[in-house]
Amino acid sequence: MTQTQTDPSSQVPDGVGADATALVTRVARAARAAQRPLAAATTELKDRALEAMARTLRDRAPDVLAANAADVERARAAGMREGLVDRLALSTTRLEAVAGALEELTTLPDPVGQVVDGRRLPNGLEVRRVRVPLGVVGMVYEARPNVTADVAGLAVRSGNAVVLRGGSAARDSNAAIVAALRSALASVGLGEDLVSSIDAAGRQGARALMRAHGLIDVLVPRGGAGLIRTVVEESTVPVIETGSGNCHVYVDASADLAQAVDVVVNAKTQRVGVCNAAETLLVHQAVAGDYLPAAAAALWEAGTTLHADAAARAALAEAARGREDLLAEAGQEDWATEYGSLDLAVRVVPDVDAAVEHVRAYGTGHTEAVLARDVRVVNAFVAGVDSAVVMVNASTRFTDGGALGLGAELGISTQKLHARGPMGLEALTSTMWVVQGDGHVRP
Amino acid sequence: MTQTQTDPSSQVPDGVGADATALVTRVARAARAAQRPLAAATTELKDRALEAMARTLRDRAPDVLAANAADVERARAAGMREGLVDRLALSTTRLEAVAGALEELTTLPDPVGQVVDGRRLPNGLEVRRVRVPLGVVGMVYEARPNVTADVAGLAVRSGNAVVLRGGSAARDSNAAIVAALRSALASVGLGEDLVSSIDAAGRQGARALMRAHGLIDVLVPRGGAGLIRTVVEESTVPVIETGSGNCHVYVDASADLAQAVDVVVNAKTQRVGVCNAAETLLVHQAVAGDYLPAAAAALWEAGTTLHADAAARAALAEAARGREDLLAEAGQEDWATEYGSLDLAVRVVPDVDAAVEHVRAYGTGHTEAVLARDVRVVNAFVAGVDSAVVMVNASTRFTDGGALGLGAELGISTQKLHARGPMGLEALTSTMWVVQGDGHVRP
Numbered sequence: 001m002t003q004t005q006t007d008p009s010s011q012v013p014d015g016v017g018a019d020a021t022a023l024v025t026r027v028a029r030a031a032r033a034a035q036r037p038l039a040a041a042t043t044e045l046k047d048r049a050l051e052a053m054a055r056t057l058r059d060r061a062p063d064v065l066a067a068n069a070a071d072v073e074r075a076r077a078a079g080m081r082e083g084l085v086d087r088l089a090l091s092t093t094r095l096e097a098v099a100g101a102l103e104e105l106t107t108l109p110d111p112v113g114q115v116v117d118g119r120r121l122p123n124g125l126e127v128r129r130v131r132v133p134l135g136v137v138g139m140v141y142e143a144r145p146n147v148t149a150d151v152a153g154l155a156v157r158s159g160n161a162v163v164l165r166g167g168s169a170a171r172d173s174n175a176a177i178v179a180a181l182r183s184a185l186a187s188v189g190l191g192e193d194l195v196s197s198i199d200a201a202g203r204q205g206a207r208a209l210m211r212a213h214g215l216i217d218v219l220v221p222r223g224g225a226g227l228i229r230t231v232v233e234e235s236t237v238p239v240i241e242t243g244s245g246n247c248h249v250y251v252d253a254s255a256d257l258a259q260a261v262d263v264v265v266n267a268k269t270q271r272v273g274v275c276n277a278a279e280t281l282l283v284h285q286a287v288a289g290d291y292l293p294a295a296a297a298a299l300w301e302a303g304t305t306l307h308a309d310a311a312a313r314a315a316l317a318e319a320a321r322g323r324e325d326l327l328a329e330a331g332q333e334d335w336a337t338e339y340g341s342l343d344l345a346v347r348v349v350p351d352v353d354a355a356v357e358h359v360r361a362y363g364t365g366h367t368e369a370v371l372a373r374d375v376r377v378v379n380a381f382v383a384g385v386d387s388a389v390v391m392v393n394a395s396t397r398f399t400d401g402g403a404l405g406l407g408a409e410l411g412i413s414t415q416k417l418h419a420r421g422p423m424g425l426e427a428l429t430s431t432m433w434v435v436q437g438d439g440h441v442r443p
Numbered sequence: 444m445t446q447t448q449t450d451p452s453s454q455v456p457d458g459v460g461a462d463a464t465a466l467v468t469r470v471a472r473a474a475r476a477a478q479r480p481l482a483a484a485t486t487e488l489k490d491r492a493l494e495a496m497a498r499t500l501r502d503r504a505p506d507v508l509a510a511n512a513a514d515v516e517r518a519r520a521a522g523m524r525e526g527l528v529d530r531l532a533l534s535t536t537r538l539e540a541v542a543g544a545l546e547e548l549t550t551l552p553d554p555v556g557q558v559v560d561g562r563r564l565p566n567g568l569e570v571r572r573v574r575v576p577l578g579v580v581g582m583v584y585e586a587r588p589n590v591t592a593d594v595a596g597l598a599v600r601s602g603n604a605v606v607l608r609g610g611s612a613a614r615d616s617n618a619a620i621v622a623a624l625r626s627a628l629a630s631v632g633l634g635e636d637l638v639s640s641i642d643a644a645g646r647q648g649a650r651a652l653m654r655a656h657g658l659i660d661v662l663v664p665r666g667g668a669g670l671i672r673t674v675v676e677e678s679t680v681p682v683i684e685t686g687s688g689n690c691h692v693y694v695d696a697s698a699d700l701a702q703a704v705d706v707v708v709n710a711k712t713q714r715v716g717v718c719n720a721a722e723t724l725l726v727h728q729a730v731a732g733d734y735l736p737a738a739a740a741a742l743w744e745a746g747t748t749l750h751a752d753a754a755a756r757a758a759l760a761e762a763a764r765g766r767e768d769l770l771a772e773a774g775q776e777d778w779a780t781e782y783g784s785l786d787l788a789v790r791v792v793p794d795v796d797a798a799v800e801h802v803r804a805y806g807t808g809h810t811e812a813v814l815a816r817d818v819r820v821v822n823a824f825v826a827g828v829d830s831a832v833v834m835v836n837a838s839t840r841f842t843d844g845g846a847l848g849l850g851a852e853l854g855i856s857t858q859k860l861h862a863r864g865p866m867g868l869e870a871l872t873s874t875m876w877v878v879q880g881d882g883h884v885r886p
Contacts, residue, residue: 040826121848125837134859135829213675217859232656232679238860239681259882266884382877383483386578394568394880403885404876405564416577416660416873417681418861430859433847434825437837439702441709442846 020204021211024163027196028215031136031161034191039133039159043110045188049156050106052184054099057149060180061095067172068145075143075169083273088143088170098146101408102153108407111426112159126436131429133159135217138209140231142223143167148177152195154410156185158428161194163216165206167223171199210235217430218418222411225338240419240427242411245275245366246338247396250355250381251295252372253286259393260371261295264344266395267369269302273340275412276367276399280335280345282355288312288348293319300326304342307334311348335362352377356384363387365414367399388414388421463647464654467606470639471658474579474604477634482576482602486553488631492599493549495627497542500592503623504538510615511588518586518612526716531586531613541589544851545596551850554869555602569879574872576602578660581652583674585666586610591620595638597853599628601871604637606659608649610666614642653678660873661861665854668781683862683870685854688718688809689781690839693798693824694738695815696729702836703814704738707787709838710812712745716783718855719810719842723778723788725798731755731791736762743769747785750777754791778805795820799827806830808857810842831857831864 038046057064068090075085090098111131118128137160141147148166155162166174174197182192198205209216213236220240221231231239249267251260267278283291292315296306300323307330308316320327334345335358349355352372359368369391370381382390389399399422401409406424413419419427481489500507511533518528533541554574561571580603584590591609598605609617617640625635641648653662656679663683664674674682692710694703710721726734735758739749743766750773751759763770777788778801792798795815802811812834813824825833832842842865844852849867856862862870 036827119848125841125847127847129864236675238858240860256882262884263882270885382875384479387875389876389878392877392879394878394883395885397885398568398878398880398883399876404568404570404878405562415681417683420873421572421876430863432825432830433832433842433864434835435832435837435841435847436835437841439699439706440837440841441705442713442838442840 017204017208020201020208023201024198024205024208024212025215027163027193027198028136028212030193031163031196032215034193035133035135035159035161038156038161038190038194039112041159041190045190046110046157046159047106048188049185049190050102050153052188053149053153053156053181054102056180056184056187057095057099057102057177060176061092064095064173064176064180065090065092067176070172071143071170078169080169084143084169088145088173090145090173094146098149101150105153105157105408108157108425110157111429116431123440124437125440128434129431130434131426132432134428134430136161136163136215137428138163138165138212138216138219138237140165140206140209140219140221140223140227141167142227143169145170145173145177147222148174149181150408151410152178152181154408154425154428156194158425160428162196163209164195164197164199165209166197166199168199168203174199207234210237213237220411238418240411240413240423241415242413243275244338244364244414245277245412246279246336246362246364247276247367247369248280248282248355248359248363249278249369249371249396250282250349250352250359251284251287251291252352252370252374252377253284254374254377255287255291255371256373257287257291257294260291261298263369263371263393263395264295265298265302267397268299268304268344269342270395270397272342276396277340278344278369278396279338280347280358280362282347282349282358283312284352284355285311285348285350288315292316292346296320296323299344302342304344306344306346308346309348312346315348338364352380353384356381359385359387366412367391367396369394369396388412460647460651463644463651466644467641467648467651467655468658470606470636470641471579471655473636474606474639475658477636478576478578478602478604481599481604481633481637482555484602484633488633489553489600489602490549491631492628492633493545493596495631496592496596496599496624497545499623499627499630500538500542500545500620503619504535507538507616507619507623508533508535510619514586514588514613514615521612523612527586527612531588531616533588533616537589541592544593548596548600548851551600551868553600554872559874566883567880568883571877572874573877574869575875577871577873579604579606579658580871581606581608581655581659581662581680583608583649583652583662583664583666583670584610585670586612588613588616588620590665591617592624593851594853595621595624597851597868597871599637601868603871605639606652607638607640607642608652609640609642611642611646617642650677653680656680663854681861683854683856683866684858685856685866686718687781687807687857688720688855689722689779689805689807690719690810690812691723691725691798691802691806692721692812692814692839693725693792693795693802694727694730694734695795695813695817695820696727697817697820698730698734698814699816700730700734700737703734704741706812706814706836706838707738708741708745710840711742711747711787712785713838713840715785719839720783721787721812721839722781723790723801723805725790725792725801726755727795727798728754728791728793731758735759735789739763739766742787745785747787749787749789751789752791755789758791781807795823796827799824802828802830809855810834810839812837812839831855
């Protein structure tokens with residue numbers, strides 16, 4: 001799941017230096033060479049690699065934590081906000097969770113070698129499509145050292161090499177983690193170049209990575225909107241866009257209103273600043289008077305500021321007495337804002353069609369929830385919105401690889417090509433057609 | 444199947460004019476509006492639309508053929524090569540084939556609404572992934588008017604709108620065809636903006652299309668290597684690369700050599716200038732002396748010039764007497780050349796591993812064939828090359844949506860993301876997660 005707060009150390013400058021290009025080219029070629037034997041490796045060997053990666057991280061915990069402490073100290077000295085420092089900081093417990101997540105990957109089915117479909121054609125040709133690794137995956141992300149190990153694990157388990165460019169604020173942590181993972185790969189006889197960092201190329205590295213068409217098979221940016229926009233604009237390598245989540249909850253006239261209070265509170269407040277948190281609440285006009293005061297009481301209790309349109313403010317007039325500090329006027333810009341904080345836009349709509357139009361106008365195609373008992377309303381909402389995930393009578397917070405049964409997650413794709421929604425191991429694969437004949441020629 | 448010869452009228456200038464951007468924006472928005480009802484349309488209605496499209500093309504054949512005659516005359520006057528004129532020219536028979544192909548699409552399974560997978564999670568959430576249309580498909584292609592109708596048919600059948608930018612040499616033909624298709628769509632109550640051309644924006648239109656991120660869901664360039672490179676470099680819209688095919692045939696020591704002669708002749712000469720034709724023949728050294736003279740005799744008979752390395756020329760020394768005009772020395776550049784003509788590079792290799800290395804060094808990831816009876820050789824080749832399609836004892840010419848059972852084809856993807864190899868209706872779809880709960884919140 002992607003955080004929406006922007007980490008300035010993940011930003012990228014204009015232009016690409018020759019040194020950065022040379023480094024990225026060298027690293028990507030070495031990654032590709034190391035990936036060839038991995039593509040044919042047994043699941044057993046890949047699992048031994050993951051176990052070695054977990055073990056080596058534990059063994060080297062003192063090094064990794066010392067490197068991380070240096071990063072944190074530097075970040076604090078540079079005035080990094082505490083929310084970002086919290087994402088940067090590791091602890092013994094957090095590092096254990098990272099190691100555990102690597103081991104968890106061994107419990108997932110190996111997508112490589114899976115026969116996706118196949119048939120015998122009338123002329124006797126035997127056709128099958130087989131899942132194969134993508135090859136070399138590039139990743140540009142913010143200063144979150146746990147992502148370094150997570151992504152390396154997902155890549156290795158799916159037969160891929162990975163070239164990482166982390167936020168510079170995490171450079172010491174990432175260097176220590178990457179060194180540990182490389183040593184673990186070598187210990188089981190795999191190439192250490194399966195996991196590489198280009199942090200040494202500095203900010204130029206990210207841009208060189210974006211131009212490495214033919215060397216990098218896919219580039220996944222994970223971070224703030226600015227980073228993702230830059231990658232989409234500049235990359236010649238195919239990109240999977242992730243993370244931007246302006247998520248909506250629509251409460252219909254047919255909703256179970258008590259349930260709808262719980263779901264909205266969960267969607268907004270269970271974890272703030274994540275891409276699957278709700279940012280706008282749309283309420284059917286027929287239930288605004290009943291629902292909004294109850295929902296507002298619970299949201300205010302959790303410290304949420306409501307940015308409400310005129311109709312919603314009218315419905316809240318009485319309830320808001322004494323809570324004026326948590327009720328603001330909403331304007332056009334609120335509909336388009338991914339707050340990433342304890343703020344929620346609120347709008348009263350005449351019906352489900354108006355809710356769908358609002359979502360289509362302002363949504364980012366991530367996750368929307370419809371809370372309704374009327375099956376026609378549910379169907380109209382599901383058919384009408386154009387988002388990666390639609391929740392029916394459930395919190396937007398479930399959009400997550402773990403929560404949806406994928407086991408682990410590379411990120412949440414908000415594009416329609418290749419992978420949409422939470423991306424697990426399968427998102428890191430392609431297919432190959434294998435066609436068997438016996439001297440067949442085309443007539 | 445993509446032609447490899449380059450049509451100069453499909454080339455694209457630098458920079459984007461404001462007019463072109465305005466036109467593309469307007470057309471793409473109208474396409475998206477028209478696509479919404481189509482996304483929910485029944486297969487029945489989409490089939491009625493395809494039948495109307497076919498009927499209207501037949502009804503308007505005189506208009507379409509007159510427009511095409513004007514294009515052909517202009518092209519000849521401008522000195523277009525006859526090979527390209529042949530691809531531009533329509534006839535009553537060819538137009539009937541185009542109409543027939545539209546009707547054929549109604550026999551294919553509708554991918555939209557297909558449940559790709561689903562499960563009930565331990566917490567009771569019901570999760571399913573449902574196939575949905577991509578939305579608005581952009582297509583940049585050369586002066587081949589049949590492609591206009593083919594792509595429109597594939598798009599409509601899979602619930603998508605399409606924005607077309609054809610080679611300017613076909614502009615009158617395309618205008619007549621698009622007008623016919625739009626009128627057919629309106630006649631069954633669908634939006635005519637489902638099929639639009641931006642040819643009016645001139646060469647600027649293609650570039651504006653490439654920058655229409657958020658308006659166009661995927662851009663498919665179909666044409667010469669220069670066009671595809673430009674689109675990959677410039678597009679902010681996700682791209683599917685198609686067509687570039689430097690295809691190899693490897694004849695192993697264990698091959699049935701008589702069969703291998705037939706397959707190579709078919710792969711090279713059955714149709715020249717298409718992306719799935721063979722461009723390089725690799726022969727195991729143990730059989731070069733037996734195989735090459737026999738293969739060369741048949742290839743020379745068909746008028747093929749062989750560009751051979753020293754070892755191959757030695758094996759051919761005797762056979763080549765009197766055919767010196769059809770035997771040339773091969774150099775490094777031949778390995779990298781997609782001739783698109785009756786030319787074939789020939790190289791003798793020590794074993795299958797060397798053949799794989801050659802393919803990895805010079806291939807474009809399209810199609811490779813291995814001709815061998817030794818299963819270990821077959822497996823090493825399939826595992827070693829990194830291409831969309833591997834043919835085992837069959838001609839490279841089978842890489843084609845129709846020939847591989849997809850029924851119809853948008854193009855052949857040589858990238859690994861989203862779609863690889865021949866692209867049928869499914870390549871024009873994405874998936875949406877639908878998650879049903881009963882007030883579920885994330886703990």
